[in-house]
Amino acid sequence: MxxxxxxxxxxxxxxxxxxxxxxxxxxxxxxxxxxxxxxxxxxxxxxHQLPSGKTFDSSREEDSSIPAPTLHALVTLEWVSHAENLPCAGPSGTGRSQLAEAPAIKAIDEG
Known part of the structure; x- marks a missing residue:
């Protein structure tokens, strides 16, 4: 064993x-x-071995086209506990990877 x-x-x-x-x-x-x-x-x-290690701490709100209240709601991870999806779409350089990895890393850290 x-x-x-x-x-x-x-x-x-x-x-x-x-x-x-x-x-x-x-x-x-x-x-x-x-x-x-x-x-x-x-x-x-x-x-925790995600490709680029993008977290909420490394994001810059002022550079995002996503409204601040929406970003703050994503950070709470409440939507994860409700088993809701987070669709990410947009052209290159708009933060899709950030929105995919940051919640994943936070969810892993919080168990």
Whole structure:
């Protein structure tokens, strides 16, 4: 079984479990939680590898043809939680990549 995250924390965790006389189920639970935490962290890191790394922080509102209130609404990511789509269309240099990558990066960072 490949479990790098719990395996890494097991020596310290088992020492604590022995000294505090944890129930075996509690030990298993802690190791499983460590595995899930480590896997989620690794997934976030791996998915953060978008082509140009464009974020909301790197965008310049004054250069955008999109109205400021619309941009602010996009930053909240409320539309993501409602499973709504974000269609991006326009000529070259209008910020389509920015609008595609920035919400993706923020959504990944927020889990």
């Amino acid at each position: 490949r479990c790098p995250h719990p395996r890494r924390s097991a020596p310290d965790g088992l020492a604590i479990a022995r000294s505090q006389r944890w129930d075996p189920a509690e030990v298993v639970w802690v190791l499983l939680e460590e595995g899930m935490r480590g896997r989620n962290e690794a997934t976030r890191r791996n998915h």
